[in-house]
Amino acid sequence: MKLTKLIPATAAATLIPLMAFAQEAEVPAVVPTDVVFIMNTVLFLVGGFLVFFMAAGFAMLEAGLVRSKNVAMQLTKNVALFGLASIFYYLIGYNLMYPLGTWSVEGVLSGVFGPGVLEAVGVTADAVDDYSYASTGSDFFFQLMFCGATASIVSGTLAERIKLWPFLIFTIILTSIIYPISASWKWGGGFLDEAGFLDFAGSTVVHSVGGWAALAGALILGPRMGKYKDGKVTAFPGSNLTLATLGTFILWLGWFGFNGGSQLAMGSVGDVADVSRIFANTNTAAAGGAIAALIVTQLVYGKVDLTMVLNGALAGLVSITAEPLTPTLGAATLIGMVGGVIVVFAVPMLDKLKIDDVVGAIPVHLICGIWGTIAVVFTNSDATIGAQLYGIVVVGVFTFVVSAVVWFILKAIMGIRVSEEEEMMGLDKAELGMEAYPEFYKG
Numbered sequence: 001m002k003l004t005k006l007i008p009a010t011a012a013a014t015l016i017p018l019m020a021f022a023q024e025a026e027v028p029a030v031v032p033t034d035v036v037f038i039m040n041t042v043l044f045l046v047g048g049f050l051v052f053f054m055a056a057g058f059a060m061l062e063a064g065l066v067r068s069k070n071v072a073m074q075l076t077k078n079v080a081l082f083g084l085a086s087i088f089y090y091l092i093g094y095n096l097m098y099p100l101g102t103w104s105v106e107g108v109l110s111g112v113f114g115p116g117v118l119e120a121v122g123v124t125a126d127a128v129d130d131y132s133y134a135s136t137g138s139d140f141f142f143q144l145m146f147c148g149a150t151a152s153i154v155s156g157t158l159a160e161r162i163k164l165w166p167f168l169i170f171t172i173i174l175t176s177i178i179y180p181i182s183a184s185w186k187w188g189g190g191f192l193d194e195a196g197f198l199d200f201a202g203s204t205v206v207h208s209v210g211g212w213a214a215l216a217g218a219l220i221l222g223p224r225m226g227k228y229k230d231g232k233v234t235a236f237p238g239s240n241l242t243l244a245t246l247g248t249f250i251l252w253l254g255w256f257g258f259n260g261g262s263q264l265a266m267g268s269v270g271d272v273a274d275v276s277r278i279f280a281n282t283n284t285a286a287a288g289g290a291i292a293a294l295i296v297t298q299l300v301y302g303k304v305d306l307t308m309v310l311n312g313a314l315a316g317l318v319s320i321t322a323e324p325l326t327p328t329l330g331a332a333t334l335i336g337m338v339g340g341v342i343v344v345f346a347v348p349m350l351d352k353l354k355i356d357d358v359v360g361a362i363p364v365h366l367i368c369g370i371w372g373t374i375a376v377v378f379t380n381s382d383a384t385i386g387a388q389l390y391g392i393v394v395v396g397v398f399t400f401v402v403s404a405v406v407w408f409i410l411k412a413i414m415g416i417r418v419s420e421e422e423e424m425m426g427l428d429k430a431e432l433g434m435e436a437y438p439e440f441y442k443g
Contacts, residue, residue: 047261069426211366289316
């Protein structure tokens with residue numbers, strides 16, 4: 001994801017009228033490389049705050065899909081995990097992910113707790129080393145948002161039965177070590193990038209990593225009490241589908257920054273056209289996923305399931321994230337539709353395996369992340385199925401194994417699951433001593 005090549009100068013067609021205006025106003029013309037630097041930085045910042053808004057989307061989605069007695073806990077986890085990700089990605093993760101441009105033991109050791117990532121206050125053009133890139137502060141900000149999104153994926157899967165502090169400790173390890181290392185193999189110029197593995201904005205690097213970490217946690221943590229009993233699956237309806245729908249739309253909006261910002265350049269006509277193409281493909285994939293889930297649930301269950309439609313839209317978004325640039329609008333729609341169908345059948349499959357995923361994050365982010373990474377070969381001629389499968393397996397094995405080890409250690413040292421009494425009471429009262437909806441419990 002990080003730029004490794006120089007970005008071409010701004011198109012002459014853009015500069016000529018700008019210079020003419022400057023001459024008429026007797027103001028010095030803007031240096032072309034300055035324009036590239038500014039425009040790239042703006043893309044990183046705008047894309048970054050759109051991805052940041054996805055944190056609100058995850059929070060609302062999870063708050064809507066858990067039971068009312070656990071809403072405050074989910075909101076607390078989402079705020080805390082983003083705060084921890086922001087601190088520990090700065091302290092360790094960023095330089096671990098981009099170890100001074102060279103992925104090596106020496107690079108990693110010199111990068112961890114390395115120099116700050118921000119330019120000096122009031123930096124001038126003369127002090128900027130590379131006009132063709134963007135400010136390091138904007139790059140750090142943009143990359144941080146992806147790290148925070150990875151942690152948010154884990155939160156929803158393990159809801160309603162995990163203790164707060166073990167989860168937050170895992171978040172620290174995920175955002176400072178697990179995610180940065182696996183991401184460095186592709187976006188930090190590592191061996192997956194050299195092997196030809198393609199993942200434009202992170203179907204595997206971000207979404208599958210979060211999904212694998214969540215799967216490991218769900219297996220070790222176990223299902224919620226009463227979820228699977230006497231061979232039957234008990235449905236636990238969410239507390240507020242209005243919030244869940246709002247969260248989905250917020251995530252849909254944020255994804256334009258997620259995928260569009262991953263172009264990493266806005267300093268030429270071609271770059272801007274590509275960003276526009278990415279926006280359009282991202283949107284239509286989400287639409288395809290939502291409509292496919294809507295139709296399939298009607299056919300399979302006889303009624304439309306709103307929660308499936310919401311996750312269908314998210315599945316479409318995850319599916320297109322590995323390659324949002326090269327597909328046509330029709331191909332992007334089909335890629336998203338396959339994701340929507342996958343979710344409808346993957347959710348009951350997990351229930352058959354007695355894997356309790358409260359919000360459906362494993363089907364959406366892990367399984368559709370895998371599908372989206374494979375789908376790259378259908379629209380990008382540079383992709384090979386071997387390289388794509390290689391990247392999926394390497395990242396999956398690493399993330400799942402390391403996450404499982406961390407979960408087992410936390411379970412042995414401090415325990416990761418609340419007691420049966422606390423689970424029945426709800427984590428809001430048991431862990432926090434407060435309730436999101438206190439008036440519901442008053443006579």
